Amino acid sequence: MSQISTKLLVRFSNDFAHLLESEYDHNVIVKVGQQSFKLHSLxxxxxxxxFRQELATATKKNNIIEITLTDTSVEVFKILINLNLASWLKLKFAKVYSTSFQDNNFKALQIFCTNILAKHPDIILASDEFTSIQENALINLLFTN
Incomplete structure (x- = not known):
């Protein structure tokens, strides 16, 4: 990838991150525990x-879609939402992937990361943190590809 296209990708990722953080013109409220997050369905x-599945079955009230997550903690949800930040994810992917194997409650995160690695194994193989990845995470990676 050329330096110009890399810069454009970083800028696009940053713009995308601002959209995630902005409540402007939101049309989804996700309730997790006692907190509500105002997000964008697109x-x-x-x-x-x-969320594709959740949005397909959700009902709208006053043009706002409400989704309640009962099996997810606020901390895990914040991590999942932040995974949309491509630049951050690329920098921290090995740590996120390894961390997803520390607790069975992170199964959705494991699947998410594994799907990315199936297409782009170099993200983790070329990482400086490769040697610190948990054994069970590496085994999963080997048997997935």
Whole structure:
């Protein structure tokens, strides 16, 4: 990838990150525990097969879609939402992937990361943190590809 296209990708990722952080013109409220997150259905739909399914079956109230997640903690949800930040994810992918194997509650995160690695194994293989990845995460990577 050329230096110009890399810069454009970083800028696009940053613009995308601002959209995730902005409540302006949101049309989805995701309730997790006692917190509510105001998000954009287009972003959720494009970035997550889980939310694609949720949005397909959700009902609208006053043009706002409400989704309640009961099996997810606020901390895990914040991590999942931040995974949409491509630049951040690329920098921290090995750590995120390894961390996803530390707790069974992160199964969705494991699947998400594994799907990315199936297409782009160099993200983790070329990482400086490759030697610190948990054994079970590496085994999963080997048997997935």
């Amino acid at each position: 972003v959720l739909y494009l970035r997550s097969s889980f």
